[in-house]
Amino acid sequence: MSRPAAIGLCLALALWASASAVAQTETHPDLSGVWMAIGVRNADGGPNAPRYSAEGRARLDAFIAQFSEVPEPGGACVGSGMPGMMLSTVSYPIEFVQNDSRILMVAELETQVRRVFIDGRSHPEEAFPTGAGHSIGTWEGDTLVIDTALLEEWPVAPWPRSENARIVERMYLTKMDDIDVRRTGFIAEVLPPLNDDVLVVEITITDPAYYDGPQRRIAYYQRMDDYATSEYACSRGLWYEELDKRRLAD
Numbered sequence: 001m002s003r004p005a006a007i008g009l010c011l012a013l014a015l016w017a018s019a020s021a022v023a024q025t026e027t028h029p030d031l032s033g034v035w036m037a038i039g040v041r042n043a044d045g046g047p048n049a050p051r052y053s054a055e056g057r058a059r060l061d062a063f064i065a066q067f068s069e070v071p072e073p074g075g076a077c078v079g080s081g082m083p084g085m086m087l088s089t090v091s092y093p094i095e096f097v098q099n100d101s102r103i104l105m106v107a108e109l110e111t112q113v114r115r116v117f118i119d120g121r122s123h124p125e126e127a128f129p130t131g132a133g134h135s136i137g138t139w140e141g142d143t144l145v146i147d148t149a150l151l152e153e154w155p156v157a158p159w160p161r162s163e164n165a166r167i168v169e170r171m172y173l174t175k176m177d178d179i180d181v182r183r184t185g186f187i188a189e190v191l192p193p194l195n196d197d198v199l200v201v202e203i204t205i206t207d208p209a210y211y212d213g214p215q216r217r218i219a220y221y222q223r224m225d226d227y228a229t230s231e232y233a234c235s236r237g238l239w240y241e242e243l244d245k246r247r248l249a250d
Contacts (some may be wrong), residue, residue: 028139029173031103034229035199035221036093037086039181043202043216050158056210063155073156077235079110081131082148083167083205084159087219089184093229094221103137103144108229116146123149129163143172162209170202181220193222 018145042048052060064070079085085094085107092109116135123134129152137146148167154160176196199221204213 020140022081028144030097030098030172031144031173031199032098033227034095034224034225036193036224036228037089037184037185038191038220038222040087040089040217040219041181043218048217050205050210050215051212053208053212055159056212057208059155060157060160070156074110075124075234076238077110077232079107079157080159081132081154082114082133083203083217085109085112085114085132086169086201086203087159087217089219091184092232093224095229106229108232110234111232118144123147129153133167143170145170151173151244159205160210161205161207163208165205166214167206167208168204170200172200174198176201176222176232180240183238191224194225195223197223199223 008034040048042168050084081235086087088107090109090111092107094105094107097104097106101117102121103118105116107113112132114132114135118138118139123136123137127134127150129150131152131154135146135148137144138146145191146167147167148169151161151163152167153163158222164214176198179198180201201221202216203219204216205211
Protein backbone atom coordinates (compact mmCIF):
# COMPACT_ATOMS: atom_id res chain seq x y z
CA MET A 1 0.00 0.00 0.00
CA SER A 2 1.32 3.43 -0.95
CA ARG A 3 1.93 6.05 1.72
CA PRO A 4 -0.95 8.34 0.53
CA ALA A 5 -3.32 5.36 0.56
CA ALA A 6 -2.18 4.38 4.04
CA ILE A 7 -2.65 7.94 5.28
CA GLY A 8 -6.11 8.03 3.70
CA LEU A 9 -7.04 4.73 5.35
CA CYS A 10 -5.85 5.98 8.73
CA LEU A 11 -7.88 9.17 8.37
CA ALA A 12 -10.96 7.19 7.36
CA LEU A 13 -10.58 4.89 10.37
CA ALA A 14 -10.09 7.88 12.67
CA LEU A 15 -13.22 9.57 11.31
CA TRP A 16 -15.19 6.33 11.68
CA ALA A 17 -14.03 5.91 15.27
CA SER A 18 -14.89 9.52 16.05
CA ALA A 19 -18.35 9.20 14.51
CA SER A 20 -18.91 5.94 16.37
CA ALA A 21 -17.94 7.56 19.67
CA VAL A 22 -20.30 10.49 19.02
CA ALA A 23 -23.11 8.12 18.13
CA GLN A 24 -22.60 6.20 21.36
CA THR A 25 -22.46 9.43 23.35
CA GLU A 26 -25.71 10.69 21.81
CA THR A 27 -27.64 7.47 22.36
CA HIS A 28 -30.39 8.09 24.89
CA PRO A 29 -33.20 5.96 26.31
CA ASP A 30 -36.27 5.72 24.09
CA LEU A 31 -39.28 6.69 26.20
CA SER A 32 -41.77 5.91 23.42
CA GLY A 33 -44.83 3.92 24.40
CA VAL A 34 -47.95 4.07 26.52
CA TRP A 35 -47.43 4.83 30.21
CA MET A 36 -49.93 4.83 33.07
CA ALA A 37 -49.28 6.48 36.43
CA ILE A 38 -49.32 3.98 39.28
CA GLY A 39 -48.54 6.30 42.15
CA VAL A 40 -47.36 9.72 43.28
CA ARG A 41 -45.50 10.64 46.46
CA ASN A 42 -44.27 13.82 48.10
CA ALA A 43 -40.50 13.97 47.72
CA ASP A 44 -40.26 16.00 50.93
CA GLY A 45 -42.52 13.71 52.93
CA GLY A 46 -46.04 14.41 54.09
CA PRO A 47 -49.27 14.45 52.09
CA ASN A 48 -49.43 14.85 48.32
CA ALA A 49 -51.72 17.89 48.55
CA PRO A 50 -49.91 21.12 47.63
CA ARG A 51 -48.85 23.62 50.30
CA TYR A 52 -50.42 26.96 49.39
CA SER A 53 -49.07 30.28 50.58
CA ALA A 54 -51.45 32.74 52.28
CA GLU A 55 -51.50 34.74 49.05
CA GLY A 56 -52.17 31.60 47.04
CA ARG A 57 -55.11 30.58 49.21
CA ALA A 58 -56.51 34.12 48.94
CA ARG A 59 -56.23 33.99 45.15
CA LEU A 60 -58.06 30.65 45.02
CA ASP A 61 -60.81 31.88 47.35
CA ALA A 62 -61.23 35.09 45.34
CA PHE A 63 -61.71 33.11 42.15
CA ILE A 64 -64.30 30.75 43.66
CA ALA A 65 -66.19 33.66 45.24
CA GLN A 66 -67.14 34.94 41.79
CA PHE A 67 -69.40 31.94 41.07
CA SER A 68 -72.24 30.03 42.67
CA GLU A 69 -70.25 26.92 41.83
CA VAL A 70 -67.27 26.02 39.66
CA PRO A 71 -68.13 23.24 37.20
CA GLU A 72 -65.81 20.28 36.87
CA PRO A 73 -63.47 21.25 34.00
CA GLY A 74 -62.96 17.67 32.86
CA GLY A 75 -66.69 17.29 32.32
CA ALA A 76 -66.33 19.66 29.38
CA CYS A 77 -62.99 18.22 28.19
CA VAL A 78 -61.07 21.14 29.71
CA GLY A 79 -57.72 19.87 30.92
CA SER A 80 -55.90 21.40 33.87
CA GLY A 81 -52.60 21.38 32.00
CA MET A 82 -49.31 21.18 33.84
CA PRO A 83 -48.47 19.84 36.34
CA GLY A 84 -51.83 18.13 36.90
CA MET A 85 -51.71 16.09 33.72
CA MET A 86 -48.47 14.42 34.86
CA LEU A 87 -49.69 13.83 38.43
CA SER A 88 -53.05 12.23 37.69
CA THR A 89 -53.50 8.64 38.91
CA VAL A 90 -57.02 8.00 37.62
CA SER A 91 -56.15 5.32 35.04
CA TYR A 92 -55.83 7.59 31.99
CA PRO A 93 -52.51 6.75 30.29
CA ILE A 94 -50.10 9.01 28.42
CA GLU A 95 -48.54 8.05 25.10
CA PHE A 96 -44.97 9.15 24.36
CA VAL A 97 -43.64 9.38 20.79
CA GLN A 98 -39.92 10.21 20.60
CA ASN A 99 -37.75 11.24 17.69
CA ASP A 100 -34.56 13.27 17.29
CA SER A 101 -36.19 16.67 17.75
CA ARG A 102 -38.97 16.17 20.28
CA ILE A 103 -41.01 13.94 22.52
CA LEU A 104 -44.72 14.19 21.87
CA MET A 105 -46.91 13.36 24.87
CA VAL A 106 -50.63 12.74 24.37
CA ALA A 107 -52.59 12.26 27.58
CA GLU A 108 -55.87 10.40 27.22
CA LEU A 109 -57.28 12.58 30.02
CA GLU A 110 -58.99 15.48 28.21
CA THR A 111 -56.68 14.75 25.22
CA GLN A 112 -53.98 17.05 26.55
CA VAL A 113 -50.85 17.39 24.41
CA ARG A 114 -47.27 18.31 25.27
CA ARG A 115 -44.27 18.76 22.99
CA VAL A 116 -40.90 18.53 24.67
CA PHE A 117 -38.24 19.83 22.27
CA ILE A 118 -34.91 18.02 22.65
CA ASP A 119 -33.07 19.59 19.70
CA GLY A 120 -31.27 22.33 21.63
CA ARG A 121 -33.72 25.18 21.08
CA SER A 122 -34.57 27.72 23.80
CA HIS A 123 -37.91 29.02 25.01
CA PRO A 124 -39.23 31.55 22.47
CA GLU A 125 -39.09 35.17 23.55
CA GLU A 126 -42.68 35.75 22.55
CA ALA A 127 -45.22 32.97 22.54
CA PHE A 128 -48.81 32.47 23.57
CA PRO A 129 -48.98 30.89 27.06
CA THR A 130 -50.88 27.62 27.28
CA GLY A 131 -51.94 25.08 29.86
CA ALA A 132 -49.15 22.70 28.85
CA GLY A 133 -46.63 25.52 28.45
CA HIS A 134 -43.48 25.39 26.34
CA SER A 135 -41.09 22.56 27.22
CA ILE A 136 -37.44 22.05 26.33
CA GLY A 137 -35.48 18.97 27.32
CA THR A 138 -31.80 18.21 27.76
CA TRP A 139 -30.17 14.89 28.54
CA GLU A 140 -27.97 14.38 31.58
CA GLY A 141 -26.76 10.88 30.88
CA ASP A 142 -29.88 8.70 30.83
CA THR A 143 -32.01 11.33 32.61
CA LEU A 144 -34.14 13.75 30.61
CA VAL A 145 -34.39 17.16 32.28
CA ILE A 146 -37.42 19.15 31.12
CA ASP A 147 -37.90 22.86 31.74
CA THR A 148 -41.44 24.15 31.18
CA ALA A 149 -42.34 27.85 30.98
CA LEU A 150 -44.92 30.04 29.19
CA LEU A 151 -47.78 28.66 31.26
CA GLU A 152 -51.15 30.38 31.33
CA GLU A 153 -52.95 31.29 34.55
CA TRP A 154 -55.03 28.46 36.05
CA PRO A 155 -56.75 29.56 39.29
CA VAL A 156 -58.23 26.15 40.15
CA ALA A 157 -57.11 23.71 42.85
CA PRO A 158 -55.40 21.37 43.39
CA TRP A 159 -52.59 22.58 41.10
CA PRO A 160 -53.18 26.25 40.30
CA ARG A 161 -50.53 28.36 38.59
CA SER A 162 -49.76 31.92 37.57
CA GLU A 163 -48.07 32.95 34.34
CA ASN A 164 -44.80 33.06 36.30
CA ALA A 165 -44.95 29.37 37.18
CA ARG A 166 -41.94 27.23 36.29
CA ILE A 167 -41.85 23.45 36.22
CA VAL A 168 -38.75 21.26 36.06
CA GLU A 169 -38.97 17.49 35.55
CA ARG A 170 -36.36 14.77 35.69
CA MET A 171 -37.41 11.61 33.82
CA TYR A 172 -35.59 8.29 33.84
CA LEU A 173 -36.27 4.57 33.54
CA THR A 174 -35.93 2.00 36.28
CA LYS A 175 -37.54 -1.29 37.39
CA MET A 176 -40.33 -2.11 39.84
CA ASP A 177 -37.91 -3.81 42.23
CA ASP A 178 -35.98 -0.55 42.54
CA ILE A 179 -38.84 1.67 43.70
CA ASP A 180 -40.98 1.84 46.81
CA VAL A 181 -44.41 3.23 46.01
CA ARG A 182 -47.96 2.45 47.02
CA ARG A 183 -49.67 1.51 43.77
CA THR A 184 -53.02 3.03 42.90
CA GLY A 185 -56.00 0.70 42.77
CA PHE A 186 -56.74 1.70 39.20
CA ILE A 187 -54.11 -0.72 37.85
CA ALA A 188 -56.41 -3.74 37.56
CA GLU A 189 -55.66 -7.34 36.67
CA VAL A 190 -57.68 -6.91 33.46
CA LEU A 191 -55.17 -4.28 32.32
CA PRO A 192 -51.76 -5.49 33.51
CA PRO A 193 -48.53 -3.65 32.64
CA LEU A 194 -46.39 -5.02 29.82
CA ASN A 195 -43.33 -5.57 31.98
CA ASP A 196 -41.56 -4.28 35.07
CA ASP A 197 -40.31 -1.08 33.40
CA VAL A 198 -40.99 2.06 35.44
CA LEU A 199 -40.77 5.66 34.24
CA VAL A 200 -39.89 7.95 37.13
CA VAL A 201 -40.92 11.60 36.81
CA GLU A 202 -39.50 13.91 39.48
CA ILE A 203 -41.45 17.18 39.29
CA THR A 204 -40.64 20.52 40.94
CA ILE A 205 -43.25 23.29 40.69
CA THR A 206 -42.15 26.81 41.57
CA ASP A 207 -44.77 29.57 41.72
CA PRO A 208 -44.62 32.08 44.62
CA ALA A 209 -48.04 33.42 43.63
CA TYR A 210 -49.68 30.21 44.89
CA TYR A 211 -47.28 27.96 46.78
CA ASP A 212 -45.37 27.97 50.02
CA GLY A 213 -42.01 27.18 48.45
CA PRO A 214 -41.20 24.71 45.66
CA GLN A 215 -43.53 21.73 45.50
CA ARG A 216 -41.73 18.45 44.74
CA ARG A 217 -43.58 15.31 43.73
CA ILE A 218 -42.45 12.03 42.23
CA ALA A 219 -44.76 10.18 39.84
CA TYR A 220 -44.24 6.56 38.80
CA TYR A 221 -45.52 5.12 35.53
CA GLN A 222 -45.65 1.58 34.19
CA ARG A 223 -45.52 0.61 30.53
CA MET A 224 -48.87 -0.49 29.09
CA ASP A 225 -49.97 -2.11 25.85
CA ASP A 226 -50.95 0.23 23.02
CA TYR A 227 -54.61 -0.72 23.37
CA ALA A 228 -54.64 0.74 26.90
CA THR A 229 -55.18 4.27 25.56
CA SER A 230 -58.27 5.45 23.74
CA GLU A 231 -60.28 8.53 22.76
CA TYR A 232 -61.48 10.93 25.45
CA ALA A 233 -64.76 12.01 23.87
CA CYS A 234 -66.72 13.77 26.59
CA SER A 235 -67.38 16.74 24.30
CA ARG A 236 -69.28 14.49 21.94
CA GLY A 237 -71.46 13.31 24.80
CA LEU A 238 -72.16 16.90 25.84
CA TRP A 239 -73.12 17.68 22.25
CA TYR A 240 -75.58 14.79 22.22
CA GLU A 241 -77.06 16.01 25.51
CA GLU A 242 -77.60 19.47 24.06
CA LEU A 243 -79.01 17.93 20.91
CA ASP A 244 -81.45 15.86 22.95
CA LYS A 245 -82.68 18.99 24.77
CA ARG A 246 -83.72 20.37 21.42
CA ARG A 247 -85.44 17.22 20.19
CA LEU A 248 -88.81 17.97 18.64
CA ALA A 249 -91.84 16.30 20.18
CA ASP A 250 -93.23 13.33 18.25
